[in-house]
Amino acid sequence: GAVVSQHPSWVICKSGTSVKIECRSLDFQATTMFWYRQFPKQSLMLMATSNEGSKATYEQGVEKDKFLINHASLTLSTLTVTSAHPEDSSFYICSAREGGAGLGSPEQFFGPGTRLTVL
Amino acid sequence: DAKTTQPTSMDCAEGRAANLPCNHSTISGNEYVYWYRQIHSQGPQYIIHGLKNNETNEMASLIITEDRKSSTLILPHATLRDTAVYYCIVRLPYNNNDMRFGAGTRLTVKP
Numbered sequence: 001g002a003v004v005s006q007h008p009s010w011v012i013c014k015s016g017t018s019v020k021i022e023c024r025s026l027d028f029q030a031t032t033m034f035w036y037r038q039f040p041k042q043s044l045m046l047m048a049t050s051n052e053g054s055k056a057t058y059e060q061g062v063e064k065d066k067f068l069i070n071h072a073s074l075t076l077s078t079l080t081v082t083s084a085h086p087e088d089s090s091f092y093i094c095s096a097r098e099g100g101a102g103l104g105s106p107e108q109f110f111g112p113g114t115r116l117t118v119l
Numbered sequence: 120d121a122k123t124t125q126p127t128s129m130d131c132a133e134g135r136a137a138n139l140p141c142n143h144s145t146i147s148g149n150e151y152v153y154w155y156r157q158i159h160s161q162g163p164q165y166i167i168h169g170l171k172n173n174e175t176n177e178m179a180s181l182i183i184t185e186d187r188k189s190s191t192l193i194l195p196h197a198t199l200r201d202t203a204v205y206y207c208i209v210r211l212p213y214n215n216n217d218m219r220f221g222a223g224t225r226l227t228v229k230p
Contacts, residue, residue, distance in 0.1 A: 004162075034218065043206070044163070044220040093162050095218070108218055110155075110162035 002028045004096050006111035013084055014119055021079045021114045023094030029074035030096035034108065035067075038091040050077055084118045091115050122146065122209045128225040131201075137194040139224050141207030144188040151212050152183060154192045156203040157223070163206065166192065197228045 003026040013019050023033060032051050036044040048064075050056035050071035058064045068080040077096075081088055092115075095108040124142040131137040143152065151170050155163040167174055167181045169190075174181045180193040194201055206223040 006162075036220075043222050044157075046219065091160070095162075107165050107168075109165065112162045113160070115160070 002026075002096075002098065002107075002109045004030075004094065004109045004111040006092075006094055006114050008114060009112065010115040010117075012117045012119065015085050016083055018080055018082045019084055019116060021081075021092055021094075021116075023077045023079070023096065023111050025075045025096045025098075025109070028096075028098045030077075030098060031074065032097045033071055033077040034095045034097075035069060035077075035079050036093045036095070038093060038113075044093060047079075081116065084116070086118045089116055089118045122219075123207045123221050125205070125207055125221065125224045127222065128227070130227050130229055131194075131197045133199060133228055133230050134196055137197040137201065137226055137228070139192040139194075139205050139207075139226065140189065141192070142189045143207070143209045146187050146209050149211060150209050152181065152187075152190050153208040153210060154179070154181065155206045155208065155220075156201075157206065158200075158203045163220075166205075168212075197226075199228050199230065202226060202228045 005024045007022045034049050035047045037047050038044045046059050047062045048056045048058045048069050050069050052071050052074050056069040066082055071077040091113050093113045095110040097108045151168050153168040154166040157163045167176055167179050169181045183190045204223040204225050206220050
């Protein structure tokens, strides 16, 4: 199957700093990418959907000014957690799908996740 | 607002078949059933999907009831590496906003 990578795999930062997480599709062009957050012993929660070249669509309750998403190319999306606080500590997972709505493969391929710890 | 119901946890003996049930009684006619699994501290891994016919691939088999209100994922010969949380998801295949995860079933394969 298609491969999605994330960088870094884990990061520790101080409260108040910003952290950028990269998501890359390695062997296909991802028109649509998704960002999820997962707290310990909980399921994945969709944060936002981004389409290449357009603004991301955020789920209700997710602050778009705090979680900045950029999907500038067909192989790269970034999530920046601005002014991170301890409650933002979580496992962040991206996924990517080839093709837009109604096009390409319907499967979503997930990255390995990034564990963020805010001190 | 997951559209599926799964048991919280299940155990299975190594080498035996693992049968994971999923109820999706409100599934609509054009929605597919997808299965993913998540091994601890990793991203979810696609397993299989189907619409109404039974499906089989190198990882698993998917049995969907005739009324499509429930399905079963079968791992024919479970190994210790199959220990994971298994998610059953009902979705339209090309809908960008439709990959919603419920609580899943935590499968523990025991030696």
